[in-house]
Amino acid sequence: GAGALALARHDQNPASATTSEADAAGAIPFYGERQAGIVTAAQDRLHFCAFDVITDDKAALVDMLQNWTAAGARMTQGLDAGTFGAVGGSLEAPPDDTGEALGLPASGLTLTIGFGPTLFRDVRGKDRFGIAARRPAALADLPKFPRDTLEDAISGGDIGVQACAHDPQVAVHAIRNLARLGMGIVSVRWSQLGFGRTSSTSRSQATPRNLFGFKDGTRNLKSEDTGLLDEHLWVQPGDGPDWMTGGSYLVTRKIRMLVETWDRSPLAEQQMIIGRDKGEGAPLTGKLEHDEPDFAAQDGEGEPVIAVDSHLRLAHPDQNGGARLLRRGYNFVDGSDGLGRLNAGLFFMAYQRNAHKQFVPVQNSLAKQDTLNEYIRHVSSGLFACPPGMLAADDYWGRALFA
Numbered sequence: 001g002a003g004a005l006a007l008a009r010h011d012q013n014p015a016s017a018t019t020s021e022a023d024a025a026g027a028i029p030f031y032g033e034r035q036a037g038i039v040t041a042a043q044d045r046l047h048f049c050a051f052d053v054i055t056d057d058k059a060a061l062v063d064m065l066q067n068w069t070a071a072g073a074r075m076t077q078g079l080d081a082g083t084f085g086a087v088g089g090s091l092e093a094p095p096d097d098t099g100e101a102l103g104l105p106a107s108g109l110t111l112t113i114g115f116g117p118t119l120f121r122d123v124r125g126k127d128r129f130g131i132a133a134r135r136p137a138a139l140a141d142l143p144k145f146p147r148d149t150l151e152d153a154i155s156g157g158d159i160g161v162q163a164c165a166h167d168p169q170v171a172v173h174a175i176r177n178l179a180r181l182g183m184g185i186v187s188v189r190w191s192q193l194g195f196g197r198t199s200s201t202s203r204s205q206a207t208p209r210n211l212f213g214f215k216d217g218t219r220n221l222k223s224e225d226t227g228l229l230d231e232h233l234w235v236q237p238g239d240g241p242d243w244m245t246g247g248s249y250l251v252t253r254k255i256r257m258l259v260e261t262w263d264r265s266p267l268a269e270q271q272m273i274i275g276r277d278k279g280e281g282a283p284l285t286g287k288l289e290h291d292e293p294d295f296a297a298q299d300g301e302g303e304p305v306i307a308v309d310s311h312l313r314l315a316h317p318d319q320n321g322g323a324r325l326l327r328r329g330y331n332f333v334d335g336s337d338g339l340g341r342l343n344a345g346l347f348f349m350a351y352q353r354n355a356h357k358q359f360v361p362v363q364n365s366l367a368k369q370d371t372l373n374e375y376i377r378h379v380s381s382g383l384f385a386c387p388p389g390m391l392a393a394d395d396y397w398g399r400a401l402f403a
């Protein structure tokens with residue numbers, strides 16, 4: 001607990017220890033112009049859940065979204081999901097909170113909601129809730145990419161909820177209570193736990209490492225780049241539809257990483273594949289992490305120093321019509337695969353103004369020729385339209401869409 005933390009940090013600057021402890025325990029505002037959990041400095045833990053709506057009753061769905069909003073406003077502030085709480089209600093009724101977060105602080109919990117293509121029209125093309133005309137053009141299904149090995153059962157979903165927190169128990173508690181409140185209206189389609197954020201979304205954060213051991217998120221869109229955020233992250237007036245103005249599109253990709261194969265490849269080869277060095281994270285043409293890569297530089301034999309099929313070159317905006325992403329992924333290890341290997345990888349998440357103009361061209365370049373492909377498999381995919389934030393307590397998730 002707090003005692004152990006204080007001990008562990010005894011030899012460090014006490015002021016900074018206090019600040020980071022407070023940050024890790026603190027509450028992030030639920031209401032605001034934007035949804036929290038997008039440019040919010042990436043927390044350590046993730047529980048993402050995709051739900052399917054199992055009712056045709058629009059009023060029941062809207063009622064659930066109102067209940068979710070009220071519970072989300074409470075849980076993100078460190079409170080129980082309901083007003084009676086885990087132990088404050090009637091002995092004759094199931095509690096309005098499941099209880100496993102009793103005594104835990106808010107832990108930086110954010111809840112970010114998005115609506116999937118199938119909420120507007122189901123797989124048979126039916127306009128389920130009379131909102132098909134409000135489906136954004138940018139929410140068209142993602143194309144199939146070369147090498148995709150997607151599993152339908154862990155892809156897609158009508159509603160996606162991203163719960164991020166510094167404590168996994170807090171993130172899981174939030175998703176579990178939304179699922180409980182949604183009983184009979186939604187069912188859990190798939191869910192994913194993640195740890196060790198693989199991107200920094202703020203210049204105040206050090207760049208973390210992915211399970212290949214490389215710094216990931218060096219050249220990410222950052223919360224401080226407000227001009228770039230308007231250009232690349234937030235849906236702008238005129239992009240349409242109006243209910244999405246100020247929102248953003250989330251692409252999720254569960255990417256299995258064949259870590260055992262990777263671990264047998266030489267350091268020089270690993271660095272060639274990424275296009276950066278493993279220790280510092282500098283481009284192979286530079287010294288420091290944030291040095292600009294020089295794609296024209298050649299080695300003694302006239303070969304490009306940053307290989308033409310390296311991840312760095314293929315993912316770079318210059319190769320993809322200027323496309324940029326706000327990456328916000330997490331590592332995962334879902335036990336083992338029964339074949340003596342870890343079932344490990346990257347749960348890739350990226351927010352953007354239009355996935356068809358940003359994620360799609362980047363992923364097409366990567367899928368065609370990235371040397372990283374030998375070591376990874378895309379096994380799940382999702383696309384969600386995340387509306388803007390809510391300014392007041394009488395608003396609710398999806399109001400502008402369903403009104």
Ligand SMILES: C=CC1=C(C)c2cc3[nH]c(cc4nc(cc5[nH]c(cc1n2)c(C)c5CCC(=O)O)C(CCC(=O)O)=C4C)c(C)c3C=C
Pocket residue numbers: 210212214215216217218219220253255256257274276311312315316317325345346348359362363366376
């Ligand atoms: C389609 C988008 C991307 C997928 C899928 C993706 C998978 C993936 N990436 C790594 C490791 C690294 N990626 C890095 C940079 C980087 N990656 C993407 C996009 C996708 N990556 C972009 C847009 C960028 C930034 C490019 C730039 O602007 O220079 C890096 C380098 C460090 C960094 O800048 O973040 C690493 C390392 C893995 C392991 C992976 C799949 C499992």
Ligand SMILES: [Fe+2]
Pocket residue numbers: 311315
């Ligand atoms: Fe990448």
